[in-house]
Amino acid sequence: MNAKKMLTMAAVAGALTVAGNMAHAMDMAGMEKCEGVAKAGKNDCASGKNSxxxxxxxxxxxxxxxxxxxxxxxxxxxxxxxTK
Structure with missing residues (x-):
């Protein structure tokens, strides 16, 4: 694989990563974490009791x-x- 092709692939991968992070940040806008209401096995992320x-x-x-x-x-x- 030549250097130009590798550089192009790296640039595309970087652009996709940035776009994905921006989409995730937009999904979080207008949302809040609510504890004590999740069903077993349905929590969104780590807490003091699990990872x-x-x-x-x-x-x-x-x-x-x-x-x-x-x-x-x-x-x-x-x-x-x-709130933390």
Whole structure:
């Protein structure tokens, strides 16, 4: 593979990475973390009790959170907005 082709491939890969990160940031806009309402195995990411998404061991596990539209968490019984 020649240097020009490798450089082009690297530039395309970099552009796709940046675009993906921007899309993720836009998805997060207007959302908030809501803990204490996730079903077992349905939490969005790490909490004090586990290391990654989908690892909550019981329904409404304290510390296990999901992303919800901003303002929604306060309307859910048992929901607490994660502010940290």
């Amino acid at each position: 990654c998404a989908g690892n909550a061991t019981k329904d409404n596990q304290p510390g296990a959170w999901i992303l919800v539209p901003a303002g929604t968490c306060a309307k859910i019984a048992g929901g607490n907005v994660v």
